[in-house]
Amino acid sequence: MLNKGLRDQESIRIDNVLKTLHSLVFVPESVFDTHQIEEALKGFGLNIENLNAIAQNDLIVLLERLHLDWNQKEQFADFLVAFSKQNPFDFKEKAIAIYNYIQQESKTFSFGIFNKIAAAKNNH
Template sequence: MLNKGLRDQESIRIDNVLKTLLSLVFVPEKEVEIEEALKDFGLNVESLFAIPNDDLIFLLDRLHLDWNQQEQFADFLIAFSKENSIDLSEKSIAIYNHIQTESKIFSFGIFNKIAVAKANL
């Protein structure tokens, strides 16, 4: 278990990686930077497609992403899918469902994101 200081540092690092991913997804020529940012999560674009949904969720939990960070990662998957004509919607839906179930707090925002992602399948 991480102590408070390390958790805060880790949370800041994860937030920075997520901000980088979300900012790069809308710039098609930024594929190399997306690969670099994904490395911080032990992923690359190819492994992101190949990893089963449950393993991806386990990885995000193991990396200590909090619920908001997991939601941001799922948002990144949706945005990446739209910009690259690649469907990662099922992975994002699995993450959103995991957040709804495990956080024990119902979020209308996440509920709506699940509905939109399912409509785009």
């Protein structure tokens, strides 16, 4: 278990990685800079290839090990959905698995996440 100071530093680091990933995929009509995304994913010990290869449950375990909170997990799933839109890899199933995990394990029902699940399924 991390002490409060380390947990805060780790949370800030995770937030910065997520902000970088989101800034790279939420720009309308842009072609993703795969190199920059690869660099940002390194913050989670991932790259695009092993992100594609990792099983859904293993990805969730990785996110737990990295101490992502519920909101950070949701943001990572949002990134996966956005990145899937203009990418040869389809990460929507992984995003749906993360959303479902959040809904079940956080013990809090979120209509926002429910809607994200429905949207990701409809865009399949």
